[in-house]
Amino acid sequence: MVASEPSDSLSYRDAGVDIAAAEAALDASKAAIRRSHGPRVLADVGSFGGLYSAKGLGDDPVLVASADGVGTKIRVASAVQRFDTIGRCLIQHCINDVLVQGAEPLFFLDYIGVGKLDPTMVATAIKGVADACTDHNMALLGGETAEMPGVYPDDEFDLVGTLIGVVEREHVIDGSRVRAGDKLIGMPSIGLHTNGYSLARRIVEDRMNLAYTDPFPGDEEGRSVADVLLQAHQCYLEALRPLLKDPALHAMAHITGGGVPGNLPRVLHGYGAKVSRAAVPEQNVFAQLCAAGDVERDESWQAFNMGVGMILVVAPEATERVESILAESDYPGFLMGEIGDMDSGFHYLD
């Protein structure tokens, strides 16, 4: 064979997998990952498994684990090539998921699946995850980036992960204290968090006929569609920390996929709920999307958080005290209903 002839030899790279690109992405994010590592992390980046010392985590520690992704919010990030904030959304989403059972976060592992691996994009996304971990005093303990031609279209990717937190067993919040007559206190979301993006994108693209760089209708700050839709998933850990060991806090529901009716009943052990939608402060983003999409009211409350990111179930006599504690935080609470009798189901009051 003459050297200049094209070779028939197939390589891994010919098949769409560039191992060097994955290594470059990891190298570019290593410093940010290491910054998230505290004294409990016993191995450097790149070991087969991340090592986390669990010595002295508590007298009777319970690990609380949650796996999640950011859904099709990632397509908005792809559309405007902005990959630095979705990691924070993922981390803060997962923190809330373990927080509702009383846990503080310990560490996180991420996974990025991608059609064609762009080292800069992947490094930016991983750095976003690592920085959010650092900000919340947790370690980015491990992760995996997989280039999977065909499973993902070339310009699409998925970012998911698993968070491990810990709570002392006597302080696990599991809803077993919930009783009829308990009050529901909502905490405000800021925008869509990570839910309802398939519907929101459909409305933006097909009904509003907007580009992601266009101004979002009615936005008082004059932000673009992308800015409004990529607003970070809010984290309620700091606001709720003073309440986590409070016996008057009977349960919490993180409002994610399925909205209020899909999430609140998950923590009520069969008790009913009576929810006032009018009590939740209206946000322009939901009003605009629902009007443009002609989304039915009940449907909108299943697809979107509609302005409430977390609901606390509180002993009636503690309502004012809890509200005054939340008033000190970035997420002032609002009374939005109460717990109904056992087996009375989920109902809207308005």
Next chain:
Amino acid sequence: MVASEPSDSLSYRDAGVDIAAAEAALDASKAAIRRSHGPRVLADVGSFGGLYSAKGLGDDPVLVASADGVGTKIRVASAVQRFDTIGRCLIQHCINDVLVQGAEPLFFLDYIGVGKLDPTMVATAIKGVADACTDHNMALLGGETAEMPGVYPDDEFDLVGTLIGVVEREHVIDGSRVRAGDKLIGMPSIGLHTNGYSLARRIVEDRMNLAYTDPFPGDEEGRSVADVLLQAHQCYLEALRPLLKDPALHAMAHITGGGVPGNLPRVLHGYGAKVSRAAVPEQNVFAQLCAAGDVERDESWQAFNMGVGMILVVAPEATERVESILAESDYPGFLMGEIGDMDSGFHYLD
């Protein structure tokens, strides 16, 4: 508006997300998930975070965590609509990843991303994950299924997850005992495990011109291409358990993406390695793929495991003892080289 007129109202389902389908998939797999739950699991399926009691896990316990997927092996599963075995591949892959640091598995969380959610397919995949967890005495503690139209094509999906294991700190295997002159003992893979599928599929489809239901060339058992390629990722936990606290076991490398040269150096703390390829028993699947794809030899050892699933780094005087212990297992070891001097690099002997 007359009732029979088509509505302009957009729903979440119109946008490609069917919440009921996701719930149906979870319902259909709940029994299998619950079977994996031992006494340390403190919450039922469906809680925001999975609860796992960490009381008494050890005097100085170290959690070992690994996140991974099954790569484009999933496209072979999709091609033949066989979703029951990929969960086992994922679990056994992740067990090996924490095993190399001396850890036993505790629990797992899975994530399935899918373009269009088929409840039967997703339930079958989750049940496969749960059954594998049960078989290895670990809990499927949580998970997430996300329907993401556009991120994934309708008929594609990704299955990934995170495993948490535990090892007593004094028994962490971290490669710090590795010395020049240590022996390398390989343990046989069975087929591709979960690596090299993008290249393998390209060869099968474009060079061999085979359908996945065709017989695989040269297979002594007359199996189909799909049967050969979907062979489960082998798990070395049972075989290696008698050696985990043995001070003569200096390091282990799980041979995954990047092959022997991409994985063995990860655990050697800068020591070199001299590897005999001829010492690794040949397997028909690699011989056929490499011949049909005209894959260069070095390239094939990076893309595929080439017959070795795990490499042990062993004190020279313990070689025979380790080999005799492995001879009792399903994965008899073979001597395949030795550790070189510090900074001497990775070399093939043949």
